[in-house]
Amino acid sequence: ATRKKSGYELQTLTSWLLRQEMKGEIDTELTIVMSSIAMACKQIASLVQRAGISNLTGVQGAVNIQGEDQKKLDVVSNEVFSNCLRSSGRTGIIASEEEDVPVAVEESYSGNYVVVFDPLDGSSNIDAAVSTGSIFGIYSPNDECLPDSDDTSALGSEEERCIVNVCQPGNNLLAAGYCMYSSSVIFVLTLGKGVFAFTLDPMYGEFVLTQENIEIPKAGKIYSFNEGNYQMWDENLKKYIDDLKDPGPSGKPYSARYIGSLVGDFHRTLLYGGIYGYPRDAKSKNGKLRLLYECAPMSFIVEQAGGKGSDGHQRVLDIQPTEIHQRVPLYIGSKEEVEKLEKYLA
Ligand code: AHG
Ligand code: MN
Ligand code: MN
């Protein structure tokens, strides 16, 4: 006789991934990469929560390729992420916000996946213990785009091979996700068939499935922009923001919510609806957020939830990256809200 199900069907990220593998939604190699990323996020969650105790607040004393003063936790999180991906043995190339160029992983012996990541997003919030996060995207290798291999003169250097493999449009993403380090530690992921959320149970250090097939509300009266840059925005964008503040017939204007961590602002938008924007401005002509490991993974997730991710004129996922750390303007959230904004920018 088969054991009667207790009805208490708790799923962890590990058991959920194995089920996806059994259903043929994901192969073993990718399952292993995902598990190594979840392991990295658990370690970073613990480091973030104890930052003040273990002297991990404040700056590292170095400047990254973005020109940012690296926080100690930017550097440590980058090492944690890189080490976990290396030890998976299934990662071929990694590209990180905190690495100047993509690196080939020598420990790779099968799978050879390309993983792009922002090891610690919103790191300016660390010292005040405000929500931060990690963002990642996973691609298949893209070697066929290398110059024709029997013409050795054209054959790229190792660095060129890495860049070709990493500079793929978001449409090619196999999986994307983030982990938010907040009042709860929440791991959100899509494999291309819906968006799932797992909450870390500190009692036994496992991510437990808490939301399935998340759908972003079609509209939402919350806007999330750093209005400190208002004076430097394009006129049509200023008009859009001004109109959101008009109470209108309902007598209720939009609400402003801005944490200063993309992961936190995005997660609230995904669940409550609305729009998050990081526009280009007079000082940063392509905005601030990086296409590869911030805008594209978040756009893949939001589209899987029925929302939209745009640079103001086109889908973020259609953009072909030309540089590892290139920036694009980002408008992301409820479909109706993003389309409304695109009309102002047309
Ligand atoms: P990171 O900490 O990974 O460099 O990213 C910071 C980003 C993003 O998290 C956030 O939305 C944005 O910077 C905030 O920028 P402002 O402080 O200019 O608003
Ligand atoms: Mn940074
Ligand atoms: Mn970031």
Ligand code: MN
């Ligand atoms: Mn970062």
